[in-house]
């Protein structure tokens with residue numbers, strides 16, 4: 001079935017002064033409206049991945065929060081990361097080293113697969129001297145970028161496993177004061193390499209007022225130190241509806257997220273079983289937006305901006321790392337290599353060549369014209385001189401004739417004044433003629 005032809009008055013918008021986009025209504029169903037469905041099917045078949053790193057001092061509830069976020073025991077909640085990572089030999093030493101551990105899990109929800117990689121850094125902040133605590137973490141982020149860069153440079157790049165860290169959840173101790181130098185040094189070292197999401201851990205240990213003051217102080221510190229936290233790009237442009245923009249603004253206003261974690265179920269006031277923490281004075285619900293910011297964090301990390309986190313990792317953070325790395329290696333992009341493939345440069349070159357050709361032709365034509373003009377001028381000059389000399393010649397001739405005539409005239413006049421001889425008789429004349437003969 002074809003739909004009726006809509007009057008296809010072209011409307012033009014001009015994103016670029018020279019490029020005109022003509023919007024037309026179609027005459028029938030072509031089928032590209034199906035693109036999102038195709039994309040959807042392909043994505044579901046391929047599945048999704050998320051590599052998230054948790055960093056924070058021991059006992060801040062990192063394991064519990066990850067398990068609460070994905071509603072599954074991703075990390076073992078029995079033993080502390082710190083204990084499991086510290087061998088006997090190491091525990092004897094005064095200084096505890098930061099280790100990096102990575103756990104991969106495949107989880108599924110309504111037929112959609114998510115390969116989740118959780119990277120932890122047990123031992124962070126546990127040394128006597130924590131000034132270098134950030135180093136193993138930065139090295140881990142860099143080495144993941146390096147593997148990706150190496151994979152990209154291989155001849156066969158068909159399957160590249162993306163192990164880059166897409167988000168780093170940084171757990172801040174709920175002291176209620178302000179950031180510690182450990183927090184600042186870590187965040188400063190990683191904020192240009194990962195999407196940083198700061199979290200106030202175990203927020204149930206603070207009152208609402210304390211949380212709000214603590215948040216203000218953390219934000220002030222972050223701003224003062226020039227630390228960038230994750231913000232989705234262009235989330236408030238015209239492509240999103242007002243409701244989504246408002247929701248995103250609300251989520252972002254909660255940074256740093258003051259969260260609680262619990263995989264245990266408790267009975268709430270309505271008698272419903274919900275995940276939460278039970279206290280002598282009552283319960284605190286994990287997913288209740290009035291109790292803590294857990295839902296906002298989950299919204300940002302999984303429900304709304306998982307793809308955005310990955311895109312920013314790839315397009316901004318990794319790209320910066322990559323170009324910096326190549327520059328350090330002395331490799332700089334030589335644009336001239338790509339010139340012949342660049343249609344714009346090619347066009348410019350052809351235009352310049354054409355213009356040079358035109359200019360040459362014009363110069364040649366001018367020279368020919370000049371030559372012709374000067375030849376004509378010379379010819380004219382010659383004929384002018386010729387005319388002049390002929391004129392002079394004629395004038396001289398005429399002058400001479402006038403002179404001759406005037407002499408004749410004088411002679412004649414002289415003759416006229418002389419006494420007249422009597423006319424000779426015709427007979428005599430005749431006889432003289434005869435005589436001469």
Ligand SMILES: Nc1nc2c(ncn2[C@@H]2O[C@H](COP(=O)(O)OP(=O)(O)OP(=O)(O)O)[C@@H](O)[C@H]2O)c(=O)[nH]1
Nearest residue numbers: 057058059060061062063064080081082202260261
């Ligand atoms: N009050 C409170 N306690 C919590 C919260 N989340 C976890 N806990 C408790 O804190 C303790 C440590 O939690 P974990 O999740 O193991 O902490 P962790 O950061 O993984 O610790 P390490 O693995 O040792 O670094 C456990 O007893 C948890 O029950 C929370 O939001 N509030």
Ligand SMILES: [Mg+2]
Nearest residue numbers: 062063080081
């Ligand atoms: Mg843990």
